[in-house]
Amino acid sequence: SENQGKKFAVLSDILGDEDHLGDMDFKVCGTKDGITAAQMDIKVDGLSYEILEQALTQAREGxxxxxxxxxxxxxKPRADLKAHAPRIETLDIPKDLIGSVIGPGGKIIQGIQEETGATITIEETNGIGHIQVSATSKAIIDAAMNKIKGIVAIPEVNEVYEAKVRSVMPYGLFCEFLPGKDGLLHISEISWDRIENIEDAGFKEGDKISVKLIDVDPRSGKFKLSRKVLQERPARRD
Structure with missing residues (x-):
């Protein structure tokens, strides 16, 4: 200015008038412990230490x-956003699992978006798949993330899963225990009681059932499930 910093006034204003009328627009944000971010626009060649010191002191007081x-x-800050607050969550996956999430012609990822209402993008950088999920509520983003995590999850032997009966065969039930991953629940693994006919087990397609992954065939990679191991074993009769 014409006074070259000898005569000045630092005004505290959160309305924005200083951006139009003043020589400096200085925004400072932070906590009681210190500054976390600052942004400044000036219309003069420079600022004196005195002006900057007063601006920072005044900003702290405000x-x-x-x-x-x-x-x-x-x-204190809430542990989470409100349930209906828009949000974005990210997930990194191995490069070789990107195709599993996208699916043939984008079928899987499009299906998740249509079913949940979330928006999903995937980018590959340095051998890592970066998934970004955005949604208008926690319920939507949780539903989408759970489906994605189910797809990229690696089945673990001795882990218990909530499965869905996909088909009923004379020798047992084929159950989807993770998205896109089916296993055989053999008729002998349904119950400790002997079951002669699969119809006697009382299960039909679409039923939910708790199962335990008891083995993975080393050659075929097929999953073997059991329901009876989750039940109390009857005492042996003499």
């Missing part, structure tokens, strides 16, 4: 004043 009122309403 910040603490506002925070005192904020803390009266809420003493």
């Amino acid at each position: 910040r603490l004043h506002i925070m005192d009122h904020v803390l009266e309403a809420i003493s």
Whole structure:
């Protein structure tokens, strides 16, 4: 300015007038412990130490004043956003699993988006698949993330899964225990009681059933499931 910094006034303003009328627009944000971010626009060649010192001091006083009122309403940040607040979550997966999430012609990822209402993007960088899921609520994003995690999950022997009966065969039930992963629940593994006919087990397609992954065939990679191991074994009769 014409006074070359000898005569100045630092105004605290959160309305934006200083951006139009003043020589400096200085925004400072932070906590009681210090500054977390700052942004400054100036219309002059430079600022003196005195001006900058006063601006930072005044910004701190204003910040603490506002925070005192904020803390009266809420003493600490919430652990999570409100249920209906828009949000974005990310997940990194191995490169070789990107195709499993996308599916043939994008069938899998499009199906997840249509079913949940979430928006999903996948990019591959340095051998890692970066998945970004955005949604308008926690329920939607949780539903989408659960489906994706189910697809990329590696089945673990001795793990218990909530499965869905896909087909009923004379020798047992084929159950989907993870998205896209089916295993055989042999008729002998349904119950400790002997079952002569699969119809006697009382299961039909679409039924939900808790199963345990008891083995993976080393040659074929087929999954073997059991339901009876989750039940109490009857005492042996003498």
